[in-house]
Amino acid sequence: MTIAQNFPATPGADVDGVLKVAILAVGGQGGGVLTSWIEAVARSQGYVAQATSVAGVAQRTGATIYYIEMCPVTDRPPVLSLAPAPGDVDVMVAAEMMEAGRAIMRGFVTPDRTVLIASTHRALAVSEKTIPGDGIANSEEVRAAAELAARQVIMADFEDVAVRSGSVISASLFGALAGSGALPFPRDAYEDAIRAAGKGVDASLRAFAAAYDVAQGGALPTAPKDSAKPRDEATTGPAKQLAAWSALEGRVAALPPEVAELADPGLRKVVDFMDTDYGAEYLDRVERLVARDDGAQDWRLGRAAAKHIANAMTYDDIIRVADAKTRAHRFQRIHDEMGMGEDKLLQLTEYFHPRAEEVVSLFPARLGGRLRASEKWMRRLDRWFGRGRRLRSNGLRSFLMLYWLGGLRRYRRRTLRHADEVAHLARWLDTVEGWLASDYDMAVEALNARRLIKGYSDTHARGLSKFDRVLAAMELVRGRPDAADWASRLRNAALTDEHGKELDGAIETIRSFA
């Protein structure tokens, strides 16, 4: 897209004929290669070019900036700057979406002159990834700012363009630069620079050409069809199960559409987890809450119930993991991802580390309960089973073991884990119904708190404890008009860090006034 805006000329335009190109990249993206290509193009076209970079530790995955100035050769050498200045950049190439944001923040993108060429893909920063919830930065904010800040914006997933051509992003960004027409050089000159550098020439040229077209307003190369089956494909299975399934589907259809939107995938997940009877139990629970909901509140309660009850009922036990790891579509997906061909073999190793707790949870409820109460037995079980296991799941022995475990789907009703989960679910839904009598929003929040329970072993235990703490702290604000705001704040705090320090802080705050 092109957004032309008129602003008075900035200082810097006074230096006739100097073109200023800055590249902001993440270490390892090939910013140095891109820089040397640009220099080569400029020099081949009768320009003086001066490039600078900041190597050092920045190349170890940190953000780093390259800068090039160029002007036509004259009889005397020009005096060029070694670093970009805010408001004084003609072309800003950002090799990643947040780096585009950083370029805007640093003032290198201005509406009177800057052509911003940015790849929209994300290389997540550590701070975005470590948050237990969703800490991914908002690309749309950067996009919105870019459209205001730049004279012209060329944005596309140039990482993807490059990978499809079997190349790297430096080549596609170079193509986008050429295609943008921001520099007064012909396409051939760019391609010659790639050829002259002499490394991975063919792949680079392919990526260059694809990105050139994108920058010229062409379409992005289309993604190959996903190997996953389309959504509308009919459900198949044994006749008896199909009959039960269509009855369940009828019940979903009877729900308000806002709720059915989530209850439909929820039901599939629950039935896949165990069987259609279990699906019926799921719908019983959802319907019970939907009956106390109405459209006046946008069915928020019903929607939260459909989502979180499905997640709660499909708890992550060994059986579910074993089942997921031995299904045909999983092997197919990995095959596709690894680019397998006829002449290659695939070996798969799974990492399991069962503890006594997990082993016991598979036992019938009463026996499991007794064993769990005995320290001696737990130690013994840990000695027998509790160690890391590497399972070669493409081999028969390991596969058969996982396959057998995965086949315990329907036995699982009798396990200790199931008893635990059912009890926990019942307590939770009682809490929800308790809230519903007095505060609709708090009932929704009590449902949403379920998001905190995830992970395995210690992580799962921590999630449970956060969940309990949030539900308990919700009692502290009972009756306040802003109670639900506080509840949602508690949940978000709990999702911010691993050990729940933020949550403790939020609870402290509540205690200070409640």
Added chain:
Amino acid sequence: MAERSFKAEVEHLRKGTGDTFTGEGILAITKALLENGVGYVGGYQGAPISHLMDVLADAEELLGELGVRFEANANEAAAAAMLAASVHYPIRGAVTFKGSVGVNVASDALANLSSSGVTGGALVIVGEDYGEGSSIMQERTHAFAMKSQFWLLDPRPNLPSIVKAVGDGFELSEASNTPVMMMVRIRGCHVTGSFETRDNRRPELTVRDALSNPVSDFNRVVLPPMSFRHEQDKVEKRWPAAEKFIVERGLNEQFGPREAPVGIVCQGGMYNGVIRALQRLGLANLHGDSQVPVYVLNVTYPLVASECLDFCAGKDAVLVVEEGQPEFIEQQLGSYLYRAGAQVALHGKDMLPMAGDYTGQIMLDGVTAFLRKSAPDMLEGRHLAPNRVEPEIPDLTSTVPIRPPGFCTGCPERPIFAAMKMVQEQTGKLQITADIGCHLFAAMPPFEIGGSTMGYGLGPASNAAFDGGGERRAISVLGDGGFWHNGLSSSIGNMVFNKSDSVALIVDNYYSAATGGQDIPSSRAENATKSTQNPITDALKGAGVKWVRQIDHTYDVGKMRDTLHEALTTDEPGPKVIVASSECMLNRQRREKPQRAKAIKAGRRVEVPRFGVDEEVCTGDHACIRLSGCPSLSLKRLDDPLRDDPVAAIDQTCVGCGNCGEVADAAVLCPSFYRAEVVHNPGRWEKRRAAWAKAIIGWLMTRRDARRLQFGDTA
């Protein structure tokens, strides 16, 4: 073998008179050394001059042809000490290291060298690691020149000026019997451009020749009473000689009109920034022809009083553009002006910030402020009262995450710190000090291990106060680079002698990795000109450490954790030292990838590993990432309305190091990870067995799928 090879560029070093060299500043410096008949070169790597060491190492053949000795010195002190050869012999020598930390290490030798004085030109090339892109504390090298009385060059950052400064530096050194330091800033080191080359020159006296005719003179030894004479000599003879040379040879430059009401005094390194500011104000053209006189100090120490006063004469005001703090040049200039009874108004740090690098905007603001006050008629209306409408651009500060440098994909140090984080989960927080090197990235999230860094090789030494032990032992981290730099004596020797009860962890990645993968004594590679493969454990035992554990595969997180735990709890007295060894992944990939591609092409059986995450199994708690931070282990949002949080995902940059699986196992995280190995060119029997297993597995899967409901979209 260094990370970047300069074998191709080194050929340009053979260019002669009439040729043009085009390339990076660092290479231009190397070429200039050869053109000036240098007799020996050395140094210690570190940004921004690492590449200078790499170029020299790659150019050893050429250096040999010219009779030039190259040493990859053990540290900066060793490099500076090597310049002792120029004390008695008329041989030009040059060494390089980074400032200010390298200069700190070298300061002992530099001070002695400066006292003795030199006969042959002695040049220290310092990469001033200051401002954006710097990896160290923000200080100036300038102070060292002042205290030891050696001369400091700060040439304009373009290739012809830098090349000229090398020659000037040698001659200035010889004319004043004083070592000379040439400072090049980060961007100056990496700036590209061209210059006209000259023929390389053999040294008139080589170091080999000198060995045939040894010279000594006790007058040059730093011992009383000679040392007192050295000090007198510095101020009475060497300093005036230097000033005379600087003036006569016009080392400093003046641009712009002779007569003007105002002027700017700047360090050579600041010249392009000053001109850019003037260009943006419409006061200079593309070629740097300025309406404001600019006095460029290519020599920033000593300041020549006569030149300074001459420049200021007749002016109402001058602005000193001097990056960093404190403002040594401005103070000195002020004192010259005061003594001369001058009336000129002196500006500098009142209009430019005291600290931080002088970026384009800061320079523009400072120069504008100066002219607005001192010569407003020079500014056009729009600069005097800007009425430009700035567009409202949304503030992204809370959106865009910081992106500090971190461990590379597959880094062997990651599992070490994952293990250490797990140990702390058991023991509680420990007192941990770090050193200099890649491992220092562990101080940042997700590990947050190590609370201080006191210098290269000083990790364990900086825990010395805790050597007596306590409820829980202190741990210090030391890299293999730091170990050989001076850690063996300052840290390990200190621990042994003081019967330290602490734990030291030596991260051995086979290279001086953070500076670009240069070889060190314990490197595993064969190196034709250096002695490698000297085990760190042998050195430790030789130094008297009794409790030594060698781990040869850092990715074994469980073993790493247990060994750390043992070190923290053993009853053995004295220092507990763990050497954790695995090759730097960046260098390993660079070495192995081409070999692997060749092997596959040749039809040999090759396994290529990569890790993956089962998204159905991953619950999106990100516990694995909090023990990793690997760039290839990222997140992905699922197209599933039931899932709120993104799940872990491994992209194709994964090198299959194994950290993910090991951590998931050792920390008992989750069963989401799998390791997938693609076997290229499998054997016949292997293929047949796989086909057989696949058939049975396929039959079983189909059987189960037929007995359950299959939803179109349940992937």
